[in-house]
Amino acid sequence: MTGPTLAALLAQFAPLAACAVVLVALRGRPRTAAALAIAGMAVSFAASAWLVAAVAVPGRSFLAQTVFLPVDQAHSLAFGVLLDTLSTTMALVVSAVTLAVMVYSTGYMAGDPGFARYYGFLALFGWAMQGLVLSANLLQTLAFWELVGLASFLLIGFWFERAAPAAAARKAFIMTRVGDVGFLLGVLLLIRTLGLATIPDVIAAAAPGGALTGRTIAVAAALLLMGVIGKSAQGPLFTWLPDAMEGPTPVSALLHSATMVAAGVYLVARLHPLFLAAPDVMRGLLWLAIATALATATMAMVATDIKRVLAYSTISQLAYMLMGLAAGSVTAGYFHLVTHAGFKALLFLSAGIFIHHAHSNDMREIAGRDPRAQRAGAIGLVAGSAALAGVIPFAGYFSKEAILGAVGAHGTTLVLALAYAGAALTAYYSFRMVFLTLVPAGAGATEAGGAHGGHGGTGAPAHRRTPGERAMGVTVLVLAALTLVLGYLGPWLGVRLLPGEAVREPFELGTGALVALALVAAGIGLAWIEFGRAGAPRIGFLERVPALARFCGDNWYLDRLYRATVVRWAAALARAAQWNDRTVVDGATDGVANGTVGGGRLLALVQNGNVQAYLTVAALLLAALAYALGRVAVAP
């Protein structure tokens, strides 16, 4: 076994081992459990970092695969690892974010009765995601894809004894399942055609002159995209993600940055050549992504729950990533995935500090509880929002710029205009969130500029911080520093992901970049006028129209639509099925059961407990056998 393979196995199985030990043996010892899970994840992180270095040479990749169950000539079950810059950097991001969340949670979840279970689930999540990222073939991807879904179900519904989280977990699981049906069919289609469906094989087969016909590629791409849409909360299937906020805040950070929802985007990036070979599907995806980005941006503009704002922004940003991928640039989409993982984890963890402090998710209530005393949280929130909005030195600027560039190079003017509009809306709602959270209502917001938010704490902290809270603060600060660094990764990634692609200089301020910056500035300015400045009305332009506010605040009534149509139809179908089950199926089963019981009664006469009766039966059978043998056994 070569070094990279070993490291890849280590990266996957260290969290799994931690998970198993924690869940089996350490349920009653939370501190040990947390330490073990963090250690496992740290090992995974180190292994991933080593892997990134091992395949950092452009064009280098490893594929190690072992077939363990050959089914027939062409088909078999195999497990393996595929290591290239895409998978290893993603593994690094996953392990880094999971590690950060784990460290942060030592403070956030302190004292929770399910503390050890929580860490077990986090480790499970880490394992599932690492497995998905590093998997070598589509069947393996499918397995880990479902494991990721399971882990997020467990974590969203972590406080399952309350009704809302349990319902949210169910909703997340079922809605992603809707997409996963398509994903399963797509994987099966590819396996049917290609046998093992190793990812490089699939990509090679999708190339012109490969084994796949255009029609197969289109169907497979569309089916796989269904899974992506469910997993990455796009288009019609996004409503599970805002509800998933019922989980603990660190879980949301994990879910929204590097794991669950990132899985869909990662898959598109992983199989990008396959998707590119289906241009019609890609055009559809582009439009779907733009629609999603704009729609969820409007929802983020009216939400008052800080986590819901972040959830809508996640959907919107995922849509941007898919936009970049659909526009043909794997680098742009994937780059945004990486930077987004950093700043979205930061945003959620900062929000978590406020929520932990104020015991409320409502931004107006948080604003009333001296938010600026939480210095780390304030710094994190501002830095993260700046990155989200696309302010120039922060990570989000570079990746969003790359996406807008890709869209501009590929699409029509209309598409580009909509994408720019989305960027402006992003800037607006992210700074609306900053101002609403950090500027106490009614107070003179003299120093409400973004960069000054961190210095707002005037009084001494009300209480001494516990080590857990210190861990939270340190995590947030580290991530905040990262948002300033991650943006310069673009060229490095670009060279390695797609060796032929032209590299864009990060600070190349073309017309597009200037327009984008102007729009961002306009968005922030509008947010400042409406929420930040002294005597601001603290009500957005969308919220002034009650109908629109209700419309946007209620997921564009999509959930109502689902309840009125799909859910009702499903319920009717379920009732019909229940009737069928009660009368037809149960009738048949009852008939069989009664017949069996009757036959049993009959046969019980033989089973009379008398050995000699049994012996008689045995002897009769012997005679019958001998008779049959006598008929057959003819002298040769």
Place this chain on the structure above:
Amino acid sequence: MSQLHWYLLVAVLLFCIGLYGLVQRRSLIAMLIALELMLAAISLNVVAITSLAGGDAESATGNVSSAGQVVAVILIGVAAAEGAIALSLFVAIQREVQSINVEDLSELKG
């Protein structure tokens, strides 16, 4: 009828007399006796066939006639073990239910 067939006839009759006793007798000990008769019939069968109809089947250490005797020895060993266990069981059953009449022992009646 060849010589072998006479032996086989005796074995079959012995076997079926044993079967008759096994099915008809109520006493567990009598049933055991009948069972042992059947086992003896089988030993006889094996030895007779290997001695009189072994053909030229060979093995590493000899031909098949001695193999039949070895099988018979093993059968006798099994029969002895079985008899010992069965008799001790009968004693235990007698102590438990005050009877070794097999028709009384129907706890497993379905």
Place this chain on the structure above:
Amino acid sequence: MNWDAFLFGSSAALALIGALFAVSLKNIFHNILGFALALVGVAGLFLTLGSDFLAIVLLLVYVGALGIAMVYAVMLSQPLDTPRTPRSLPKIAGSALLAALVAMALWLVIRRAHFPGPPEVLEVAPQWIGRRLLQDYVLAFELISVLLVVAMIGAVMVARRDPGRRAPGTAAGTAPRPGAPR
């Protein structure tokens, strides 16, 4: 009539008559005697096949050991003075019918089977058996010895009076007295 045929005939007759006694007589002691008689007959049949060793082993194990064990079991288990339930005629008839049926079926097989001729050399001396047992069949040999040990220990365990069990007739809850007569 030659000597071999006489020996075969008398042995077969002894075996079958003994077997009939063993299964049909009412007294259990007579059954055991009949069983011994039948096995003497079978031993005689082994003699006619040249298997002297086997005949002796059969006599030792069956007639000697097993017969004695049966007598003991009868004495330990069955009070001889208990009234015997009368035999039911349908059961006798049914059993006889069953036995006849099986005999006919088996005989059918034997008639239809093809047997090769006898081996050229009969290896019947005890040293052949020993060689076989310790070379070809050493696994079976060892298994049999294990089985015999297990059976011996098991027989002792099963048949001994269990001091932990409540003796029949004593009230539940009173501590059983080990070794107390019941």
